[in-house]
Amino acid sequence: MFKFSEPFITQQAQALTHFEPVYIGRKLLGRAPEGARYLSLDCSQGTVARGHQTVNALTRYPGAYVRLLREGPVDIIHAHFGVDAVYALPLARRLGVPLVTTFHGFDATTNRKGLLTSGSPAWYHYLLFRRQLARDGDLFLCVSDYIRDRVLALGFPEERTFVHYTGIDSALIPPRSPVGGAKKIVHVARLVEKKGTRYLILAFKELLREMPDCELEIIGEGPLERELKDLVDSLTLNGKVNFLGSLPHETVLTRLTGASVLALPSIQAATGDMEGLGMVLLEAAAMGIPLVGTHHGGIPEVIVHGETGFLVEEKSVTNLKKYLLELVADDEINVRMGLNAKVMVQDRFEMKCQSKVLERIYKSVLKGVC
Template sequence: MQRRKIVVVLKGYPRLSETFIAQELLGLERAGFDLILVALRRPTDAKRHPVHDEIKAPVHYLPEYLHDEPLRVLRSLFAYLPRPSFWRALGSLAADMLRDFTRNRARRFGQALVLAAEWPEDAGWLHAHFVHTPASVTRYASQLRSLPWSCSAHAKDIWTSADWDLAGKLSSARWTVTCTKTGFDRLKKLATGNSSVHLSYHGLDLHRFGSFGDARKQHDGSEPAGAVVVLSVGRAVEKKGYDTLLEALALLPGDLAWRFEHIGDGEELERLKAMAQKLGLDDRVAWKGALAQEQVLEHYRCADIFALACRITANGDRDGLPNVLVEAASQRLACVSTDVSGVPELISPDETGLLVPTNSPIALAQALERLIRDPVLRARLGDAAERHVRGNFDHMASIGQLTELFEREWRAVD
């Protein structure tokens, strides 16, 4: 069967924090799909992961702000004004604006106009990553081009979008996939009519994250020369709960030998550095900044514990199933995290890791102390976590599901 060319709409590309998207794109290419990547904004990360260099798809950038490229927007508008599809799509925009009268909503329609007017030759399908702004652009573009579209929903996009917006997109898309059971349950509840929602864990490229065969250190925090290394990887943003993690570290007994390493950047990084200093943790904390994937892998293999204090923010934002937890578990690293969103779908308490309530420095400190003092427990949990990941989170299973979904639709129209 001949493969169809797919336009994939992304919020930004490439992004260090979205390796799960990059590995999916590479997997689809290797499965034989012809992809065109369209991003709503240009990259802001100074580094790239190796997977980005392996993806062959060309990348096109839409105007991030319409006033930055007015001629490009006007050319697209004049090209579509005479077409009946423009007025149908404009009707959708008008209906959306009645409920969400914002400049952002109008901007998404303008970006969709540019995408439609500059359409890649022979492309016959649109796919959006994230069900908030990228899906808005994709939906309008599908109406302008009279082409089908589909969507991958993840975390923040599901939980910070209004019910009416999600329901409208679910009914418009041919199908939607999401990567956690909690996200699936929310979308399924809003799906009506012919809406098709599927659960598909995006998983991990297990060849890139091969088994770590070396024996881990048996330090128990009793000797300063053998400090136990606690690692966390993630953007310094509110939903990651790094303030809670720092408070938990400050509660650990003073005679316990440990070090904390953080990998990532983010808007709260300077505040967190100041907080660590205020808590008296400066000499035990190392801020590594953003690192490429192969460097992150090396840190997983050198650490003793992985910690992530995920939380739900006031506006509903939250992680789905953080890919860094899956990566850490694949390297036999004992993990402690919170019982938020999709995390319990990976970590079973006292079986594949430790779970604590969200926003509880005391509970997190107790779990960390338990792991620091007990290298045998760390080894047991790490071994079980790796088996769970390698048995249930191979990203090729997700690629197979996506391939079947695309081909099922195409068979129906052939």
Template sequence: MREISKHGHEVYILAPYTGGKTEYTLESVHVERFHYFYPKRFQNLCGRSGMVDNVKEGFLVKFQVLTFLLFNIIHSLRNLNNMDIVHVQWPIPNGLGALFLKKIYGIPYINTVHGEEVYLSKRYHALFALKWFVNNSTKTVANSSATLNSCLKNGLEKEKLNIIPFGVDINFYKPLKIPKDENMFQILAVGYLIERKGFEYLIRAVKEVLNKHKDVRLTIVGSGPLEEKLKSLITELKLENNAKIMKNVSDEELLQLYNSSDLFVLPSIVDSQGNTEGLGVVLLEAMACKLPVIGSNTGGIPDIIQHSETGLLVPEKDVSQLSEAILNLIENKDLRDKLAVNGYNQVRENFNWKEISKSYLKVYNSI
């Protein structure tokens, strides 16, 4: 939206309250955060771990799903009724206000589907609602070919669908001249500590890697429900000196970690509920910092990684092949350099927000 605003368009963002100010301007974009439950101090649905996990905390939070939908409609009708276009991120749960705006004021809307809402709609028997939001939209954008295919498999209208990937801020995520520990090969992974991120398999792969190379260290950055389980696995495999989990860090700290690492790995899987990676934005961040990457051949990750060109793809949950891929890059600096340069160039050409905003502008201008 920052890039869209640079083209002379006025951008207004309506989002749920997660703390702090309720109205402010962020890089020329006006932001309003709406309250969705009263008394306000009991609002616990949004922020923190995200709606999907927060809603598990009890009846009061589950009830806030209903009040969220109500206040989404109220604030949409009150604050967005003079817009030319409404762009919905996550049609479930955010699409209801846009649908009311279309029906009452005739304002067209488009959706961006990130992947998980398709899986959740299917799991909770709400596909009818997702179809309703998509079929009433002027256009619905998927963030990857995997998300698009998931939409098609679940009966969404093909002619309404398009692919525009998520991007990365290449002005922030970029190579820095940071000295690296030449005596230790640093592997970095970043993500929410949940099943579908597959961190268990990465930890087990590092155990195998250490049989051939002792000077390897894994850092996983993130928090989530599997934190204690993953820490227990590190202890069980006696990896305390070679693997650690860091709580969420600031963007500036993460930038430093990308640039001080030798390899980035995203070992995502299809989890026990059938959910998987929509795209894998952390891969783009790592590649923008000229870091070689390994990813699982699942979900939207193959949209980012072309095997042996911009990174390495491995089968999900395959500890042996993942460890072999890591060993290959530890032992082959030329391949590391090739993947790093190619990945860096690809992100700058195809996944930077400036170029992606042009794709969205084409959609807006076609309405």
């Protein structure tokens, strides 16, 4: 629970007005929202906690969660990511409550080989019990039209599978710094193959030939960090490309305010994994920052080419450099597209609106409408 990379889960839950969220999970990985109620298998001590976590991870047995939840009634369980939903399903059945699942990306796109070679018991269980989830889960939400198409292709029922944007609260997004100062491209991503960071670095090298005062800031960590830093060294980009590591969400937003462009050149990974939508695109857009991304996954549902930013083909270093350069070199285009992006977020992705929709979904599930 509470990973730095998953603030959208708590943001959505905290925006609810007719339901009180209680967070449950196997392990705490970050700080809970102030005043939030949360229950974790970490609450036990030492070997007892590890025992509960291991039993649940290997068997999906929900007994430890049932004990944690015995003090108060539960009306509905909302699992984020299909992988977690196969663990939530036995708990929902024990409690006799509906299960809503949100698919975000990798859980809809990673192929069978990718799941089998992951080394994760949770991913093995997901592959084994995904059909059961499709049959017995009450409702399935997808963060983009693209992800819904992929979920349907996995065999989930069309009549119970819908698109619901997670949304962001524009009122909590800090304002963008004035355009015209230092030129900075920002990339916020876990450093894995899917995020296309390698191609961004190569494009940035080409961009510097025409705009040497630009810099690239990479926020995130992951298994490819050493490889990407070696690439930066080999291209003699030290001092121009800065790796900031994983940062708290509030710090990420602060760094974004100084961005000229937000770049997310995602690609399809060898495992099949693809981008569901990219919440950082919405956050940057809400600040009025133009976007550059790929024709990939759910990204085109945020980036309207030539209006809110630019779309390029996957792995196209030449076009990636071309459009990044256009946005950092031309302040007029930059501001215009940034404002378009801000309006787009307010019209389609505002958290208050999306949360009302979610609560209507919850109520319909409880009434057995869906």
